[in-house]
Amino acid sequence: MLSKKTQYAFHALIHLAENLDKGPILISEIAQEKNISIKFLENILLELKNAGILGSKKGKGGGYYLMRPPKEIALARIIRLLDGPIALLPCVSLNYYERCENCKDEAVCGLNDVMSKVRDATLKILENKTLKDILTRN
Amino acid sequence: MLSKKTQYAFHALIHLAENLDKGPILISEIAQEKNISIKFLENILLELKNAGILGSKKGKGGGYYLMRPPKEIALARIIRLLDGPIALLPCVSLNYYERCENCKDEAVCGLNDVMSKVRDATLKILENKTLKDILTRN
DNA sequence: AATTAAACCTATCTTTTTTATAGAGTTTAT
DNA sequence: ATAAACTCTATAAAAAAGATAGGTTTAATT
Numbered sequence: 001m002l003s004k005k006t007q008y009a010f011h012a013l014i015h016l017a018e019n020l021d022k023g024p025i026l027i028s029e030i031a032q033e034k035n036i037s038i039k040f041l042e043n044i045l046l047e048l049k050n051a052g053i054l055g056s057k058k059g060k061g062g063g064y065y066l067m068r069p070p071k072e073i074a075l076a077r078i079i080r081l082l083d084g085p086i087a088l089l090p091c092v093s094l095n096y097y098e099r100c101e102n103c104k105d106e107a108v109c110g111l112n113d114v115m116s117k118v119r120d121a122t123l124k125i126l127e128n129k130t131l132k133d134i135l136t137r138n
Numbered sequence: 139m140l141s142k143k144t145q146y147a148f149h150a151l152i153h154l155a156e157n158l159d160k161g162p163i164l165i166s167e168i169a170q171e172k173n174i175s176i177k178f179l180e181n182i183l184l185e186l187k188n189a190g191i192l193g194s195k196k197g198k199g200g201g202y203y204l205m206r207p208p209k210e211i212a213l214a215r216i217i218r219l220l221d222g223p224i225a226l227l228p229c230v231s232l233n234y235y236e237r238c239e240n241c242k243d244e245a246v247c248g249l250n251d252v253m254s255k256v257r258d259a260t261l262k263i264l265e266n267k268t269l270k271d272i273l274t275r276n
Numbered sequence: 277a278a279t280t281a282a283a284c285c286t287a288t289c290t291t292t293t294t295t296a297t298a299g300a301g302t303t304t305a306t
Numbered sequence: 307a308t309a310a311a312c313t314c315t316a317t318a319a320a321a322a323a324g325a326t327a328g329g330t331t332t333a334a335t336t
Contacts, residue, residue, distance in 0.1 A: 003294065008240065026310095027311085035239055036240065046314080058310090058312045111272040117263055121259040121260065121263060122256055122259065125256050164281095166282090175325060177325065180283080181285095194284090195283080196332040197281065198335065
């Protein structure tokens with residue numbers, strides 16, 4: 001499962017994407033709209049900002065906004081940023097690989113093989129679906 | 139990521155499946171072979187036994203063994219048993235569903251939609267691949 | 277019958293991660 | 307100057323993961 005942090009990030013990003021025209025959006029507005037603790041959300045938005053996904057404006061009239069169009073922000077990027085690996089096992093992770101400590105030879109491990117397939121199927125979706133694809137339907 | 143518990147379970151099950159002919163297998167043998175803490179593994183095997191996946195024999199000459207042929211044990215079952223939900227969000231989980239607390243209408247939520255697709259793609263593999271499919275290749 | 281090998285059971289402990297909060301600091305519009 | 311808003315760092319609380327401990331029960335062997 002995705003952590004609350006990543007779940008909240010998605011909902012916040014959706015809110016920002018659905019209000020592109022309204023200029024910088026307040027943390028407090030997102031928190032209220034999406035039912036998220038304001039202080040927790042603050043940290044999350046800061047992380048997204050430091051990663052270059054969001055921009056911000058301080059002071060009166062300030063807030064957060066997307067740095068790029070929603071269709072350029074892949075879901076996989078958000079997950080990796082806040083939750084780390086997407087793969088089910090360290091030994092099949094593309095970005096956070098670690099050697100398997102329980103099997104003798106990964107090249108011959110059937111578990112490694114199946115989990116690679118799961119990773120590929122998952123990434124095929126998460127790398128290609130973007131923020132634009134998760135905005136409210138209709 | 140799968141927990142260590144589930145990872146250990148898979149490696150233990152692989153060992154049991156690869157030694158079907160040898161009668162009951164000792165916890166200590168699996169622990170040594172797969173480099174797993176023996177006491178931790180003990181708890182895991184017990185859980186698998188209580189779920190009906192393994193059988194055991196007590197006393198001298200005892201040990202653990204599979205209750206069914208490897209090809210009848212789907213990987214999804216093991217994961218759900220030890221780790222819980224396979225889906226990335228509670229609101230798209232088939233077996234551990236919980237209502238989304240951050241969006242107003244799941245029927246119209248694009249995130250729900252995409253994560254359902256990820257779940258389907260993952261389950262298509264994990265429900266169909268069995269213990270037999272993860273035995274050592276060659 | 278005694279011994280020994282093995283799983284069974286339950287509790288506890290430690291560590292790590294997750295989730296959340298606090299509060300002072302900095303920037304900017306008015 | 308003031309107030310509104312993000313920034314930063316620290317800490318705390320809760321939950322989960324990972325691991326260990328130690329006695330109990332069962333059964334084969336001697």
